[in-house]
Amino acid sequence: MLLPDWAPLSIYRFASWARGCIVPLSIVLSRRPVRPVPPEHAIDELFPEGRSRTDYSVPSPPGFNLPRLVHLAEQAFENSYSRIPFNPLRKIAERKVIDWILDRQEEDGSWGGIQPPWVYSLIALSVCGFDNEHPTMSRGFEGLDGFSIQKGDGWTIQGCISPVWDTCLIVQGLAESGLPPTDPMLESATRWLVDKQILVGGDWQVQAPQLQPGGWAFEFHNNCYPDIDDTAEVVLALRLGKLPGAEDRSRADAISRALIWIHGMQNKDGGWASFDKDNNHGYVTALTFSDFGELLDPSSADVTAHVLEMYAKLGYKTDQRFLQQAYRYLRREQEEDGSWFGRWGVNYVYGLGAVLPGLEAAGENMQQPYIRRAIQWLIDHQNPDGGWGESCASYIDSAQRGVGPSTASQTAWAIMALLAAGYDDDQATHRGVSYLVDTQLAEGNWDEPYFTGTGFPGYLKGERVDRVPQPGERGFQGEELSAGFMINYHLYRNTWPLIALARYRQRTAQRVSRAKSQSNGHQAVQAEGRCSTILG
Template sequence: MTQLSALQQRQAALDTARDLLDQAITRARDALIADQHPEGYWLYEFEADCTIPSEYILMMHHMDEVDEILQARLANYIRARQQADGSWPLYTGGRGDISCSVKAYYALKLAGDSPDAPHMRKARDFILSQGGAAKANVFTRIMLAMFRQIPWRGVPFIPVEIMLFPKWFPFHLDKVSYWSRTVMVPLFILCSLKVEARNPKNVHIRELFVTPPEQEKGYFSHVKTPIGKFILVLERIGLRLEPFIPFRIRQRALEKALAWSLERANGEDGLGGIFPAMVNLYEAMDAMGIPPEDPRRQTAKKALQKLLIHRDHESYCQPCLSPVWDTGLAIQALQEVAEGEDHEPTREAIDKALDWLVGKQLRDEPGDWRVRRPHLEGGGWAFQFNNAYYPDVDDTAVVAHALLKSDRPHHREAAWRAARWIAGMQSKNGGYGAFDPDNTYYYLNHIPFADHGALLDPPEADVSARCVMLLAELADEVPYFAQVRDKCLAFLWNEQEDDGSWFGRWGTNYIYGTWSVLMGIEECGIPKDDPRIRKAVAWLKSVQRQDGGWGESNDSYEDRNDPAIRGRFHTSMACHTAWALLALMAAGETDTEAVRRGIEFLLRNQQENGLWRDEYFNAPGFPRVFYLKYYGYDRFFPLWALARYRNETAGRC
């Protein structure tokens, strides 16, 4: 009788646990479906640091198109994110960044803040303690040159004649990443014309310089390597020879740069779909004489305005929009939910989203990727609503994998087109970059312009893992896909860190990278007891926090070669916990204590609205330079993890 009672109590406990899990999944599922746009997509906020809203204010003063109400709201946002030491960080809780702080200070001063106000004094003290505004990065110094705060000799020499270089030349647009091309080409125009911002109130920031800017000699003190110093010498010689460039050659280069940019202007979605390129083009159009009433210029302005987010008394500007990425991942979460239940609204949401994505597939569109792969059929997806020249390999792999799970012919047809395109985008080393194959001209990272270290788009483990995950689904049917998959798998094994983790280029960081790879490897049928998989599992368990969750700071990007840096984990986050759980379950760890504790963390931290809320940023734009917060990550990833756990433990809890 006692034994029966104990069994009954255990069963009751299991039933209660199952009910709690089901309830959590139902609430999160319904909340996610409620976020779906009537057209079928998901789109969440996409936040960066205070650099972007500061640049929006600077742009308005550059053009003398100041919207006082918007400026006040942007200024509220910037002030609210200043840290106790007076600085502005690149991500929540990060250390102060001098370049972001210079732009934030200047934007607030343009918005009317007195330099004697306490928050401005604190900001100024921080900037001066870091060496002053002369030590800011290249993009900040170019802005300062246009606002006549530093001489043009304080910025790299990037003549527009670069547009005329042959493809074999050591520096050519085809040799840098898509984001670098779209940002640089209109910037060539601005720098070659030495454009002066209108700055109608004539606001200066001379108080931010340790040495008067016209006397400063250390603008390029960041150039340390022998090759960098050699290139700097050549660049300085080129600067002195600039006056001798024939007028007709400069005019030809200016017109080519403008035509290149306008051809890729991308309507109301903007050049490259990214704010820095869009604002550079908007200012370059003005510099090249395109008047305000011109429809092209009006459209460019609308593209910038579409990036604005308004909350209560503040506003900020997003770096871009992420509908395809958000939609692809939301579908993956709902597809996992649908595996374990019969719920018509879920199926309808999935089908509607897949139909929307099929309509967004880029087929036979123009694209810079065709320069290197002219034989490829169209078939990719952009990250944004529209960006025909620049389909995203990562997004394409995620979307195509979701489409393959559908039994509808037009969904699967779109997935097959994408798989063919992805197979052709593979780099020689077997890996995948986000937009370009073989974008590995590493010497270019030594040029003075490239102090951000993000000029290139080399193959990375997280993107490659998504491609493996897709190609593995089709490898049994197509020998070519099997060959491509195997080469990519070899790349992934080679990229594994000594401690068992993988670097995450597009998500923070080693937890994200390890999740990406273990999910991809699972599709390849590698035995779960493979020593390399066990090593990754051991690493994930070693960084689980006491509360059962996982979390990782963007501090982990500071030095990729320092193994100790991968221990910089702070408070647990829902998205990191979900990534770790999905990775462990992909490695066969569903019934372990680590997974149980992680699931309990998610259940314990679910909000009344059925969702989760992470305070911290969760992705890099560019490691050590630019970071992001995807607001969808704490919505669909925890749901995905809970649903998979329910599916794998059905009948046991």
């Protein structure tokens, strides 16, 4: 906590979500508090061999490599540091931790708008003497109640909620489906999104101190951590909206602020991450505690593609240097098999559903071989029922890429990619659309029991592996395998199909119009008939 922001092991070398956990846990690890657990709340089922026979030690990384050297250095430092009888720096650092935590509590009582740092911050403050009646503590507990779900005797806390993300995607789906911007529902949503823009600073300013705020968060309240992906998609939604009279100026101003902010958050490699700038210092992943999940927030293809799409649709010339850098980043990130890795959605289907529409919007020639290779990957992975699906296992087993039962959201992503590449009249696209039409429920929605959103991908640290480790192999016990955290977005099953079907209808109408203008009546009738059959 006492290191300067630029130091190699500063807390700002860690991703925002990891930072929010590490800071409060430093209090817990330093003080090592003990709380008695009532017998009725014991968790002895987690100790298969019994508590007395459980080995609590952290195994040393095998071999003689960087993780092992770091582990040995950590052990030596901790042994020496813990023996110091008088350590005034610890008290100073602890005070800084407390101030850091207090400064970052959100209006709804959360920290970072997500559950883990929220819980750890409450624990740390409690350990430091904050009673449950303290305003910070009571606000935190109150907010947690709002995150909880109770069904019968079951009670759980959600990891996060996504109102801004859901709203901007729904606005795009409704607007692209033909709802006019003056519709009261769209007007209300547009106004709500404008009001949610974050106009105060946050941790992102450590790497971009001169940059003015202008982003949006994922949640209702998360001023410290607006994220680039949400901001890009909100702008794509706002460009389709409109507010009455002079009020529309606020919408235009919000877009302008966002464009400047996102530009300033571009990474040196040309891509964009989620919350921070140039947060890609891989050495921190060698630390012993780094097995809890993702520690870094590097550029990703899906976020970068959404940003490229946003600038292109706002009229930016893609020959500008910063957009050329983004384009080159996307080209470098393509996998050998033609797909793109999906950082925030499962998985390669999501990557393709983001990258190809982004490239098309940027004016790319979609007939190029690398695009055709991407489309061939999609066609090769289409299910017999016409849909697409991919399980979360694809993050740790390359054999599972593009493999899984069809889902509405993943089928929609594949259709969006096909349409972007000009395959609107291809059999694969027609079959995908038919799958969505045939599986739509009477109420108008789709059923999707599978998790298609990603929090932490979950793969061997530093690499994506060719297969799942087997029992007894290195990595199986979690020594190298990072934790996976997946998200079930309950509105994905409706929002993405709506966007995909709207684009399909628009492309088909354009194709029919072109055919009519070329006086090819036979082709026009055939195309119109196919569209009518599929969409009714």
